[in-house]
Amino acid sequence: MLPTQTPEVHKKSFEQLYESGFPRVAKFISKMNGSFQDAKDLFHDALVIYYEKTLDEKFTITTTEEAYILGIVKHLWLRKFKHDYNFVSLEDSEKEIVLPDTIDENPDENKLLQWLEISGKKCLDLLRHFYFENKTLREITTAFGYRNEHTASVQKFKCLEKIRDTIKEKAISYEDFLK
Amino acid sequence: MRTSLNEIKQVEKYLFNQLTTEESLLFEARMLTNPMLRLNVRVQEKIYSVLRFYHRKKLKEEFEHIHENLFKDPMKKDFQKSIYQLFKS
Numbered sequence: 001m002l003p004t005q006t007p008e009v010h011k012k013s014f015e016q017l018y019e020s021g022f023p024r025v026a027k028f029i030s031k032m033n034g035s036f037q038d039a040k041d042l043f044h045d046a047l048v049i050y051y052e053k054t055l056d057e058k059f060t061i062t063t064t065e066e067a068y069i070l071g072i073v074k075h076l077w078l079r080k081f082k083h084d085y086n087f088v089s090l091e092d093s094e095k096e097i098v099l100p101d102t103i104d105e106n107p108d109e110n111k112l113l114q115w116l117e118i119s120g121k122k123c124l125d126l127l128r129h130f131y132f133e134n135k136t137l138r139e140i141t142t143a144f145g146y147r148n149e150h151t152a153s154v155q156k157f158k159c160l161e162k163i164r165d166t167i168k169e170k171a172i173s174y175e176d177f178l179k
Numbered sequence: 180m181r182t183s184l185n186e187i188k189q190v191e192k193y194l195f196n197q198l199t200t201e202e203s204l205l206f207e208a209r210m211l212t213n214p215m216l217r218l219n220v221r222v223q224e225k226i227y228s229v230l231r232f233y234h235r236k237k238l239k240e241e242f243e244h245i246h247e248n249l250f251k252d253p254m255k256k257d258f259q260k261s262i263y264q265l266f267k268s
Contacts, residue, residue, distance in 0.1 A: 014241060014242065018246070030266055106228075161184060167226070
């Protein structure tokens with residue numbers, strides 16, 4: 001159930017990646033006449049995308065992590081400012097990078113999240129660890145203080161049920177939650 | 180596990196493409212005749228996308244924190260200078 005980590009990717013901590021990866025991204029953005037803030041924002045977006053890619057056990061990279069992240073930034077830059085793809089030169093390895101189709105913030109989700117953070121923070125955190133952290137069931141069991149792994153995985157489904165039912169209840173008054 | 184939890188587990192498998200073709204077809208047939216199941220599937224799908232959004236928010240908070248530390252650490256003066264120089268106009 002939990003995605004397993006491939007040995008080749010995401011070896012470095014975020015701190016290390018920040019220090020080794022940000023300078024190249026900043027250099028690229030400054031060359032494109034972007035600001036320090038642009039560099040920072042796009043670097044953060046790229047780190048998120050990169051991290052999510054590493055959750056897929058089939059994901060591999062042929063370059064370094066830093067080069068891959070710069071590649072994502074280039075794609076984000078092109079997409080954000082609707083630049084001509086002929087204007088920014090992409091390496092062959094960068095051309096293969098595909099951005100996820102879910103990167104734009106969805107106002108509905110934001111609203112729903114704000115509301116769930118108030119009513120069910122604990123479940124949100126548990127589920128986030130289950131689906132988006134590179135953690136084993138054992139690690140989650142320990143971190144959240146469950147008796148055993150069975151209890152933890154039952155709790156996962158209980159949380160899904162709880163959140164589902166609160167959304168359904170809420171959807172009666174806020175229909176747009178389920179758009 | 181309770182029946183209702185088993186259903187949630189089944190919905191998850193359906194949404195994550197973890198059912199066999201046969202199971203998946205069977206599940207879709209059940210959805211056709213069961214509006215409540217259809218709604219549950221839709222809501223559960225929504226939950227996963229909200230969770231992804233939540234996780235991204237948490238990651239970005241972490242990056243913001245790393246950024247702040249890196250740009251105020253006196254030991255990293257050279258690093259900071261090399262970045263700031265890029266944006267001097």
